[in-house]
Amino acid sequence: MTREIRFQLIFEGKASPEDEMGRRMNIETEAILQPGAIEAQVAGGAATAKCNAVVENDDYGGFTETGEITFGGGSLFYASTGEGSLGETPDPKVQLGHITFRVERGTGVFAGASGYIVSAFTVNEDARVRDSQSAVIFVD
Structure with missing residues (x-):
């Protein structure tokens, strides 16, 4: 039977060239798992989820990304579906970006996973990243 898992998390961390x-x-970020924000089986007793990613920038402000999100109950592996965009904000010290990821596979409770994650994020002049992710995942 197919299960649907959804989450909306805010990851915070840093970007390192x-x-x-x-x-x-x-990119190394971490999100605090608030009680009730995600299924207990997915959280697997962990208080946080960690995201590790590699971003490849192009010469025109676009980028692609691959990464892994690790929960206590398993991991999701993803890749961007196309190029993301990064641009200016009214605050000259902060850039705003967005990208969509396709879930390629998973482990643990995410074995057989597919789905999408949408990311809207900011990066400040100190390379601090704040990433709002919204996901819909299907697991066989």
């Missing part, structure tokens, strides 16, 4: 040009970035 992997090269001098900043074309490849490592």
